[in-house]
Amino acid sequence: MDIATLVGLIMVVALMVGSIIVGGGSFMAFVDVPSILVVVGGCIAAVLMCFPLKRMFVTPLVCKKVFLNKGQDIPALIQTLVGLAETARREGLLALEARLDEIDNDFIKLGIQMAVDGSQPEVIEDVLRSAMESLSSRHADGKAIMDQLGRFAPAFGMIGTLMGLIMMLGNMSDPSNIGAGMAVALITTLYGAIISNGMFLPFSEKLAYLHKQEMRSMDIILRGIMAIQSGENPRVVEQKLKTFLAPNQSLRSEAA
Amino acid sequence: MDIATLVGLIMVVALMVGSIIVGGGSFMAFVDVPSILVVVGGCIAAVLMCFPLKRMFVTPLVCKKVFLNKGQDIPALIQTLVGLAETARREGLLALEARLDEIDNDFIKLGIQMAVDGSQPEVIEDVLRSAMESLSSRHADGKAIMDQLGRFAPAFGMIGTLMGLIMMLGNMSDPSNIGAGMAVALITTLYGAIISNGMFLPFSEKLAYLHKQEMRSMDIILRGIMAIQSGENPRVVEQKLKTFLAPNQSLRSEAA
Amino acid sequence: MDIATLVGLIMVVALMVGSIIVGGGSFMAFVDVPSILVVVGGCIAAVLMCFPLKRMFVTPLVCKKVFLNKGQDIPALIQTLVGLAETARREGLLALEARLDEIDNDFIKLGIQMAVDGSQPEVIEDVLRSAMESLSSRHADGKAIMDQLGRFAPAFGMIGTLMGLIMMLGNMSDPSNIGAGMAVALITTLYGAIISNGMFLPFSEKLAYLHKQEMRSMDIILRGIMAIQSGENPRVVEQKLKTFLAPNQSLRSEAA
Amino acid sequence: MDIATLVGLIMVVALMVGSIIVGGGSFMAFVDVPSILVVVGGCIAAVLMCFPLKRMFVTPLVCKKVFLNKGQDIPALIQTLVGLAETARREGLLALEARLDEIDNDFIKLGIQMAVDGSQPEVIEDVLRSAMESLSSRHADGKAIMDQLGRFAPAFGMIGTLMGLIMMLGNMSDPSNIGAGMAVALITTLYGAIISNGMFLPFSEKLAYLHKQEMRSMDIILRGIMAIQSGENPRVVEQKLKTFLAPNQSLRSEAA
Amino acid sequence: MDIATLVGLIMVVALMVGSIIVGGGSFMAFVDVPSILVVVGGCIAAVLMCFPLKRMFVTPLVCKKVFLNKGQDIPALIQTLVGLAETARREGLLALEARLDEIDNDFIKLGIQMAVDGSQPEVIEDVLRSAMESLSSRHADGKAIMDQLGRFAPAFGMIGTLMGLIMMLGNMSDPSNIGAGMAVALITTLYGAIISNGMFLPFSEKLAYLHKQEMRSMDIILRGIMAIQSGENPRVVEQKLKTFLAPNQSLRSEAA
Secondary structure, eight states: OOHHHHHHHHHHHHHHHHHHHHTTOOGGGGOOHHHHHHHHHHHHHHHHHHSOHHHHTTHHHHHHHHHSOOOOOHHHHHHHHHHHHHHHHHHOGGGGGGGGGGOOOHHHHHHHHHHHTTOOHHHHHHHHHHHHHHHHHHHHHHHHHHHHHHHHHHHHHHHHHHHHHHHHHTTOSSGGGHHHHHHHHHHHHHHHHHHIIIIIHHHHHHHHHHHHHHHHHHHHHHHHHHHHHTTOOHHHHHHHHHTTSOTTOOHHHHHO | OOHHHHHHHHHHHHHHHHHHHHTTOOGGGGOOHHHHHHHHHHHHHHHHHHSOHHHHTTHHHHHHHHHSOOOOOHHHHHHHHHHHHHHHHHHOGGGGGGGGGGOOOHHHHHHHHHHHTTOOHHHHHHHHHHHHHHHHHHHHHHHHHHHHHHHHHHHHHHHHHHHHHHHHHTTOSSGGGHHHHHHHHHHHHHHHHHHIIIIIHHHHHHHHHHHHHHHHHHHHHHHHHHHHHTTOOHHHHHHHHHTTSOTTOOHHHHHO | OOHHHHHHHHHHHHHHHHHHHHTTOOGGGGOOHHHHHHHHHHHHHHHHHHSOHHHHTTHHHHHHHHHSOOOOOHHHHHHHHHHHHHHHHHHOGGGGGGGGGGOOOHHHHHHHHHHHTTOOHHHHHHHHHHHHHHHHHHHHHHHHHHHHHHHHHHHHHHHHHHHHHHHHHTTOSSGGGHHHHHHHHHHHHHHHHHHIIIIIHHHHHHHHHHHHHHHHHHHHHHHHHHHHHTTOOHHHHHHHHHTTSOTTOOHHHHHO | OOHHHHHHHHHHHHHHHHHHHHTTOOGGGGOOHHHHHHHHHHHHHHHHHHSOHHHHTTHHHHHHHHHSOOOOOHHHHHHHHHHHHHHHHHHOGGGGGGGGGGOOOHHHHHHHHHHHTTOOHHHHHHHHHHHHHHHHHHHHHHHHHHHHHHHHHHHHHHHHHHHHHHHHHTTOSSGGGHHHHHHHHHHHHHHHHHHIIIIIHHHHHHHHHHHHHHHHHHHHHHHHHHHHHTTOOHHHHHHHHHTTSOTTOOHHHHHO | OOHHHHHHHHHHHHHHHHHHHHTTOOGGGGOOHHHHHHHHHHHHHHHHHHSOHHHHTTHHHHHHHHHSOOOOOHHHHHHHHHHHHHHHHHHOGGGGGGGGGGOOOHHHHHHHHHHHTTOOHHHHHHHHHHHHHHHHHHHHHHHHHHHHHHHHHHHHHHHHHHHHHHHHHTTOSSGGGHHHHHHHHHHHHHHHHHHIIIIIHHHHHHHHHHHHHHHHHHHHHHHHHHHHHTTOOHHHHHHHHHTTSOTTOOHHHHHO
């Protein structure tokens, strides 16, 4: 599990609460239910208009992924592929079938199964690339929801503030209320800014990062499978795949 | 029909009305006919300058599509293509002609008809890709109208507010009118923000989403037709096309 | 002629004038010659810095194109190309020379002339593509002028407002002048916003649309010429080119 | 020399000065040395952080190029290339060596020299394309400096204004000073806006335009050299290269 | 070491401090610990949400690179590669092994080692390109952290200002406090603007510049290695690589 997202979210809340307390403000001055309704409701309404209803039910899964994800262990992945290449070289491609159960990565499994079944290299590459594109497209859909939430939250915050200002300005008989009226009007802008910058925009960035990582490891797997299928020397496979590692990473240390 | 757009639009209206009532504001304070004319008229004028007159008449159709659309049933589509591949494998390409009436997808029909007519694979691919590009270009034109409406609405809202401010500032003999004057001036900005963020920008996003979906299913059909034409094994066709499905989707469950 | 641009422009002016009259404002309150000089002069100065002097003289031609353009009649174009393909198939490529005078499209003429002259297909495609790129580059230059005018107008509007505010703030001995001073200061921002959103930004969009249309018809012509040159069956040529039409368009109805 | 940049720059200064005089403001109210230091110093500091120190010394050269540049005479260029093609066709490639001294374009010289030396066509194209990429990369570096100056000027303008506002707000014992304090605070924003929109952003656009022009003529030269090297018919060379001209340009008129 | 970044950073600080002193403001009026916490804490929280925890530890290394970097000496690099090409031509590829120790560039070493080992050219190119892509991807990750810090700093600055305004507006019993309250509220916006424009955005630009430089020299090395491996004439290698130099650079002068 990636605790950074949770830590960051708690930190944002703590900062907001802390700065209210330190500033000597009343916490209740920052809670205004109609304002919450306008901003949150506006976001949901906009996203309902942006995507089909079915996509909405994916939103919790996308959020869950932001909080619960584990990084890709690239060195271990390369070790696995080099191990498979060694088996294939020594005992033939068919020997890989016996090792399929050890592997818990579905993408490697799909590729190895096709190689064992004797599919043509072009077919294997085609199927694996289609699977990558399909996943990539689903990732883009998930990220798009976060992006739209992060984009419409400040917009509805501003709409709420404009509405509050118009109500306040049309009713200035008692000047002592102007301050309070403007304070309430500004709250929607604050909500919009916090929801956007403290939640959905960073979530979208994390999804982009996770997507990039996942594509990188799938790319490594694809190259590994193609090399295994063509019976390449395991040392060459290792040399090729190791170029994906940072110079300070090494296969041995992390795989030890 | 995709009710999400309608639900979202009703929700935006309800939120606006609700927050006025809850805020104790007068509903009439938010209705100002000249302001509506400036923002809506300005949008229409800008869009008239952006596109030829003929394109204007397409706008209602584009809006209709935002409200009335049904998703692509990708698993059913793949089933259909695999079924056609089986017929072609068993009974030959010409046997597909008898099945053309069952298919209600024009793009599949076009491709199968060409395969039955014995067109060269390159010609089939060329014609199908041209049809995709042509549709893609029409989609882009439709989306562009929504984009421009969503872009010029806030601009004319700001222009209306500037005009209101200049009128108010030039006539400050009675300070008690300043509040009311500013309230009216801000209304155009509010209209522009609502029209843009509560209608056209989300509509544009939905069109983008629908376009992506439609292109994806046409891409699946294209690959399927090419595989059928070349007499590929229906199992290989199925394997290739299934990579377009999410892992939690399966052909059988949804097609059952 | 495309009257939409003219209608849109008149509509913007009418809206501005109308909302001043309805708002009961004085029309003269919105006319300030120094403000016009700052915004219009600033735009011209910025564009002089952006492009060589010679490009400036193209600006009127570009504006003219925005107002005076006629759409591409794609179905008629395809009919012409299919007709040429039939002639070439029946009577040979050289017979096309006699039909050159009927054609009033320079791009078709260039391609047919080269085909008649017996140029190699690669040379024909190369020359036609170069001509498309060259036109595309000239279109981009024209659009760039509109884009820069639309970008610098609000910037110089803001500069004028800042200058007005600084003058007003430095001279607040008579508070009754503050309103009038701010009104004048805001006028440049208003001018910048109207010039940009009510003229140059929509003009730029129309140029982009016209460019896209023109490139599309040139693409159809290019494919048609290549098919004619290679002596393809006119029916296949028609089938290929018809994919560029929308489903509700048909060759017969419009060409009848 | 391209006087448009100079004319534009003088025009911006004249507009600013003129509108101060017409507005009856004091010219000295717009001069504030600390404000100049904050905006200009902030720009320089930001650019020092953006690029290595060595790049800084290139800035004057880049500015000089904005003011002193002459357009590419494309028709003359094509004439030169067609002339070289005729010589090569009539007297052989080696005869081009004698004509090298007439040519004052280094890029043509490089290409012809390689053709005369009997380099392989692939090597010639490779070397010429590398030279284009290398120049393109240096152009991008030069433009980037202008872009960053144009981007950070308004940012440091806003920083200066915020600092001025904070100082003024913390010291409001004498309300009569508020106007003057705000006026001074706004001056940095004005400086930032003028420096950016009246200098560096247009300069960056001009560099982009010059780059595009230069790349276009290098592209014409590259195609010309390759055609000459392969001994193509001078008429075909001319026909190919003339597609780069606008329809209203002709080789004869301008070269006459 | 590249002192420009350090000089720029010191200059920003000096400008800020200097303009406070010159403006006669109190330095302490610009220090507000809760404001620092909101802006810096918000930035850190947002970045924690954007990237996995492990990436955070890379931030100091990325910052270090911004301050400590030395430019690529392209002429010396080309000299080295031409020298290797001469050795390879005269004494054979294997003779390069003896010269590996002289080279302190890991990328050249990797390429030469593979050439000496007799790897296929395609394998060498594949491995070197993978290494470039892998480095490029790590560079992008490092730059992304700077980008997000530069993007979220102003956002949390605005959030802090909104919170300060709401607290101030809700407590306007003593009008003499309004100025001080607004001054404190604006401080977070100032912090956000300085942190973003005076640190992270320029840092991100410098990283982009360094990345481009490094990719350019790796591209030169890649072409050099491939030419050496294929036994090309050292003069041709030099001619090819010299096209990467600016016209005013020469191999001899800098290598002397």
